[in-house]
Amino acid sequence: MTHDTTASAPVPLRLPGSDDWLAWVAERTEGQLAEAKRHVEQVKTGTPDEVLAAWNRAETAIANAEVAHLWSEVHPDPAVRDRADELSQEVQKYVTELGQDKELFAVFAALPSDGLDDDASRVLEHTLRDFRRAGVDRDDATRDRLRELSETGVKLSQDFGRNIRDDVRSIRLAPERLAGLPDDYREAHPVGDDGLVTITTDYPDLVPFTTFGADGEARHELALAQNNVAWPANDQVLQDLLAVRRETAALLGYESWPDYDTEVKMIGSGQAIADFIERISAAAVERAKEEVAVLLERKRADDPAADTVATYDSRYYAELVRREQYDVDGQVVRTYFPFEQVRQGLLDVTSRLFGLEWTPVPREDAGTWHDEVASYDVGLDGVRIGRIHLDLHPREGKFKHAAQFDMVKGVAGDQLPEGVLVCNFARGLMEHDEVVTLFHEFGHLVHHVLGGQGQWLRFSGVATEWDFVEAPSQMLEEWAWDADVLATFARNAAGETIPAELVAAMRRADQFGKGIYAVHQMSYAARSYFFHAGQHDDLTAYGDELQRRYSVFPPLEGAHMHCAFGHLDGYSSGYYTYMWSLVIAKDLFSAFDAGDMFAPDVAHAYRDKVLGMGGRKDAADLVEDFLGRPYSFDSWASWLVE
Structure with a gap:
């Protein structure tokens, strides 16, 4: 990667710390929204040579304003969270209006592409595509209705997430x-x-x-x-949100929301999602049935009359099987993973792997929203290239799952990328599964920073097709399973390093449950896809039907999991993404030498050709640039049968 050191170096965003967050969030959002409007006017009145640069500045300001959503998910003050929700609605309303601005669209449609470099040409191509997907070429009545639907959808999404969070x-x-x-x-x-x-x-x-x-x-x-979290409130909210998406897709000329949604993804079409679900299910179902039979046999040792394994049995009996048949006791394993050691170990591992430097930033300098948030400046080759914030423990009113949120999208010479990792881990000992999750989510943070070094906001950070974004994070999980890597930070209270033979047993035990995992993931992907592909009056009953079709566990009677399934908002019909990305992640990892996980030639090539590129190329091209060939299912298929 290269860095422009000729211009004055940008500095991290100044957060208010102990000052008035309510005022700061409003001023920041409204100020950036005003800045965006000013630059949009420059797009409309500037010369052709000025259009794309002005549009880049406008998109940068819009992205800065969109960060209001972050504060609605993490700020401890409910007044700030509520105000951030209101501001997010204002921002999204403006974004919708821009997408249907015929005068603005005409400027881009008339812009000559001759003489543009590859990145600028891609900006223009994507911009024109996004205008059409927003309905700019529809009649006035259709555009008005699309605006109404967009505003309604934003509010419904906020309600859906808030009901789960609270x-x-x-x-x-x-x-x-x-x-x-x-x-x-x-x-x-x-x-x-x-x-x-x-x-x-x-x-x-x-x-x-x-x-x-x-x-x-x-x-x-x-x-x-x-x-039953968010039941019954989210049942109707989700039905209304699905209806908004169906009508939006129809007005834009698509057969279904999944067809609209996948147009800008690697998979390409709604039907391809259905085909992918069937392909993975068919590949994994026999192994899954064999694994469930093992769980049932173990359950019958406790309950001879047992005739089924429920979802709430699966983790418990899988743990017993691993303990008794693979000699892996999860309660022993967790003693090697105190939270603070894991966090520092993760920083050390990624520093060594990617050549990054993590410098702690005191809270009084970072100005963060809570005293448990840990902040670090990110350096590469002695140059500060970004800042990260780790908000890793639960509290009232906070986002309930695990995700990376943008705080600032990086633009070379203008603003440093800053990302926030939001998780809900215990403050003491961690399960190894949680360690893997932390590595995974941190992968998004690294991607955000390394991909945020370019000129164009449009391609900054995790800006690839949405069904690729999990692949780099899933690949980073591999380092949480390597004995030599774990030995650098996994130590118990007596200071003893996790034994290599225990890690080997953990890896063998991890082979058990792959089939169950794959088909159960497909039951989630099926809900995500089929809920959007057609109308269903009873989402609980239909979700149970899909569970019976794709999972090896029966539905939980009296449960309404779709109400707490937060991915139905952000991922909409695209939950298949996790398994699609895993296929690619296994292929990416095939380029590494399992005997030398930190080999700098391959690690730095991956850093620069995949992570550092952000969205400058299609994901398939990024993978091919790194692997020297197109991606394939072969590595994933081999992994499944190990």
């Missing part, structure tokens, strides 16, 4: 029903005045309980609570 459910249990849970978990859940213990649906409570909790009925109660 609805933390819990169960109350007698302390003896925590049998099987680790001592530190029990200590963190004291008995209340009524003699009962509270277990919530937040991840630090949920994951260990479903993994180690021996009380099957208690696991059932917690699973029902988790799968």
Whole structure:
């Protein structure tokens, strides 16, 4: 990668720290929105030579304004979150208006492409495509209706996410029903005045309980609570959101929302999603059935009359199988992964792999929104190239899952990329699955920073097709499974490094459950796709039907998981993305030497040819540039049968 050091170096965004966040969020958003409008006028009145540069400045300001969404998900003050939601609506309303501005479209349509370099030509091509997808060429009545639908959709999306974020459910249990849970978990859940213990649906409570909790009925109660988060509120919200998407696609001339949605993705069409779901299901179903049979056999050792394995049994009995048949005890494994050590280990691993430097930034300098947020300047070859913020523990009103959010999109010589990692990990010991998740999500953060060094906002950061964005993160998970890598940071309280033979056993044990994972993912992908491909009056019943068709676990009676399935908003019909990206991730990893995971030639080629390119090329071309050939299913197919 190269860096322009001739211009004055941009500095990180100045956050308000202990000052008035409510005023700052409004001033930042409204100021950037005004800046965007000023640059749009320059697009309309400038010479052809000035158009794309002015448009780049306008898109930069719009992206800065869109960051209001971040504050709605992470800020501890509900007044700030609510105001950020309102501001996001204003920004999206303006974006919709821009997309249907015929005068603006005419400027780009008349712009000569002769003499443009590859990146500028791609900006123009994508801009014209986006105008058409917004309905700029439709009649006035259609454009008016599209604007109404867009505004309604934004509000419904916010309602859907807010209902999930704010609805933390819990169960109350007698302390003896925590049998099987680790001592530190029990200590963190004291008995209340009524003699009962509270277990919530937040991840630090949920994951260990479903993994180690021996009380099957208690696991059932917690699973029902988790799968009914945001029920019944989100049932109608989701129906309304699906209706908005169906009508939008129809008005724009598409047969379905998935056809509209996939036009700008690698997969290319809605039918291709359905075909992909069937292809993965067919490849994995027999292995999945064999694995469920193993789980059922183990369950019958506890309950001879058992005739099925429920979803809330799967993690618990898979843990027992791994412990008893593969000699891997998850409660022992977790002792090697204290949170603080894992976080530092991750920074050290990615520093060594990508040549990055992570410099801690004190909170008083970073000005962050909560005292648990850790900030780091990112350096490469002695040059600061960005800043990251790690917000990794749960709190009231915060986003409930794990994701990377843009705070600033990088533009060379103008603004540094800044990203925020938002997760919900425990503050003590981590399950190894959580370590893998942290590596995965951090991969998005690295992609955001490394891809944010170019000239064009349009291609900054994780700006590739949406069904590719998970691939780099899924590939980074491989470093969380390597014994030599783990030995650099995985140590227990006695200072003992995780044994290589334990890691080897963990890897063998991880082979168990691949089939189950693949088909269960397809049951989620099927909900995502088929909910959008046609109208269904009862989403619970239809979701249960899809679960029976694609998963090896029966539906959970009394559950309404679609209401808590946050990906139905952001990913809409595209949840298949996770498995599609995994196919590519396995192929990308095939270029690395498992015996030398940090070999700089391949690691830096991957950094520069894939991550550092942002969205400057189609994802398939980025992969081919790195691998020297088109991507294929071969590595994934080999992985499945290992």
